[in-house]
Amino acid sequence: MYDKGKIVAGLVIFFIxxxxxxxxxxxxxxxxxxLELTDKAKQAEKCVEDTALMTREHMQLLHEWRxxxxxxxxxxxxxxxxxxxxxxxxxxxxxxxSNKADFCDRCHNYVSADPYCWDCHTFPEENx
Amino acid sequence: MNAAYxxxxxxxxxxxxxxxxxxxxxxxxxxxxIFIPYAALVLFVAGFANRIVTWGKTPVPFRIPTTSGxxxxxxxxxxxxxxxxxxxxxxIGRMALEILLFRSLFKNSRVGFSDVxxxxxxxxxxxxWLWLFALLFxxxxxxxxxxxxxxxxxxxxxxVGMLETVDGMMQVGAPGVYLSGVVLFGMAMLLLLRRIVxxxxxxxxxxxxxxxxxxxxxxxxxxxxxxxxxxxDVGAVKELxxxxxxxxxxxxxxxxxxxxxxHLFFVSLLLAYIPFSKLMHMGGVFLSPTRNLAxxxxxxxxxxxxNYPVKTHTYEEYEDDFREKMKEAGLPVEKE
Numbered sequence: 001m002y003d004k005g006k007i008v009a010g011l012v013i014f015f016i017x018x019x020x021x022x023x024x025x026x027x028x029x030x031x032x033x034x035l036e037l038t039d040k041a042k043q044a045e046k047c048v049e050d051t052a053l054m055t056r057e058h059m060q061l062l063h064e065w066r067x068x069x070x071x072x073x074x075x076x077x078x079x080x081x082x083x084x085x086x087x088x089x090x091x092x093x094x095x096x097x098s099n100k101a102d103f104c105d106r107c108h109n110y111v112s113a114d115p116y117c118w119d120c121h122t123f124p125e126e127n128x
Numbered sequence: 129m130n131a132a133y134x135x136x137x138x139x140x141x142x143x144x145x146x147x148x149x150x151x152x153x154x155x156x157x158x159x160x161x162i163f164i165p166y167a168a169l170v171l172f173v174a175g176f177a178n179r180i181v182t183w184g185k186t187p188v189p190f191r192i193p194t195t196s197g198x199x200x201x202x203x204x205x206x207x208x209x210x211x212x213x214x215x216x217x218x219x220i221g222r223m224a225l226e227i228l229l230f231r232s233l234f235k236n237s238r239v240g241f242s243d244v245x246x247x248x249x250x251x252x253x254x255x256x257w258l259w260l261f262a263l264l265f266x267x268x269x270x271x272x273x274x275x276x277x278x279x280x281x282x283x284x285x286x287x288v289g290m291l292e293t294v295d296g297m298m299q300v301g302a303p304g305v306y307l308s309g310v311v312l313f314g315m316a317m318l319l320l321l322r323r324i325v326x327x328x329x330x331x332x333x334x335x336x337x338x339x340x341x342x343x344x345x346x347x348x349x350x351x352x353x354x355x356x357x358x359x360x361d362v363g364a365v366k367e368l369x370x371x372x373x374x375x376x377x378x379x380x381x382x383x384x385x386x387x388x389x390x391h392l393f394f395v396s397l398l399l400a401y402i403p404f405s406k407l408m409h410m411g412g413v414f415l416s417p418t419r420n421l422a423x424x425x426x427x428x429x430x431x432x433x434x435n436y437p438v439k440t441h442t443y444e445e446y447e448d449d450f451r452e453k454m455k456e457a458g459l460p461v462e463k464e
Contacts, residue, residue: 001181001185004184022373025374030374112284112292113362115302
């Protein structure tokens with residue numbers, strides 16, 4: 001092999017970079033975070049829509065809600081099964097899910113999602 | 129229809145259907161979610177190392193500096209340090225420009241004939257488009273790959289978050305649109321259309337050109353679908369990918385949409401396919417003899433590396449053999 005030193009060094013560096021996730025996470029396991037539901041959320045049993053749907057699509061729903069309120073002035077959301085809900089992140093969503101740190105943030109931090117909801121909305125319970 | 133891209137398209141669609149049906153119908157989550165990714169990674173590493181070592185064993189007898197610059201010669205002729213480097217520093221500069229900015233492709237030109245008063249006149253035109261599409265494509269791909277580290281690290285390192293912020297700075301919709309994903313898909317489509325629409329390029333394109341492009345388009349489409357249209361449970365996805373990264377693989381309870389497994393299968397295929405295809409240019413670019421050798425042929429003697437010892441018989445030896453006979457015949461000799 002010609003220029004063995006340089007070529008092998010290059011290969012080794014490449015494989016070390018490639019293996020970044022393996023050595024970065026070495027020796028730890030990272031299961032998905034457990035979400036804590038408040039008593040109020042437990043009692044309600046169901047969010048505005050089905051739980052699986054909310055897990056996957058809440059961001060889209062909230063985005064549509066924002067446009068609905070801010071642009072159309074419409075504050076009523078009719079869910080799949082006909083229930084009516086007042087559209088409000090602070091007063092509807094966070095009424096049940098008042099534990100932002102143990103509910104919203106756990107998943108968001110886990111998947112590195114950084115929503116800008118709380119750039120404008122604030123929560124008095126949280127004394128930052 | 130051209131068989132080369134038709135077959136490639138059919139192959140990619142079939143592979144997608146196989147993985148979709150494999151998970152959705154046959155319930156082979158373990159096979160497509162754990163076995164295939166690890167197998168692909170092993171194939172990639174072994175194949176990549178093997179390919180590089182094979183190339184490393186290939187002798188390069190001469191400096192073959194394809195240049196568009198003046199070689200280093202006498203002090204009063206200006207030497208082009210980047211295009212015709214005479215030392216390692218210059219070579220590093222040339223390689224960096226090649227790898228980071230695709231400088232050779234930037235010099236892409238088109239030859240054609242123009243009609244000037246009834247005569248055909250040859251022209252050479254600088255064409256920037258391929259370079260532009262290729263550069264955007266590669267950087268969008270790089271950003272996309274680095275962004276995906278959020279699925280393979282816990283806690284997610286700061287640079288991934290920074291990249292996500294910059295990549296999503298348009299703040300369109302929720303989840304926010306990433307520029308890299310859109311650019312990656314768009315440029316891959318342009319590179320594909322280029323091979324289908326331009327007759328000369330189409331003529332030299334074979335299935336091995338279309339297949340990787342279609343595979344990458346498949347990856348982009350499934351990824352974009354999962355993020356913006358048919359949502360999947362990202363938490364469950366990360367649980368699976370973190371299992372892979374911590375070598376404790378498991379399939380998350382509750383399951384993930386089969387679309388995710390199609391995405392994962394396409395990515396695994398691409399990874400395993402790299403060492404055996406043109407995509408190996410990611411390693412090969414570092415070993416381009418026309419780029420990584422300094423043009424110092426005038427300063428340093430380069431001996432052909434496959435030279436074998438040649439039996440020689442010098443004039444001195446010849447004269448030693450025949451000196452007396454040469455003297456008799458009246459021929460001049462160097463040594464008496």
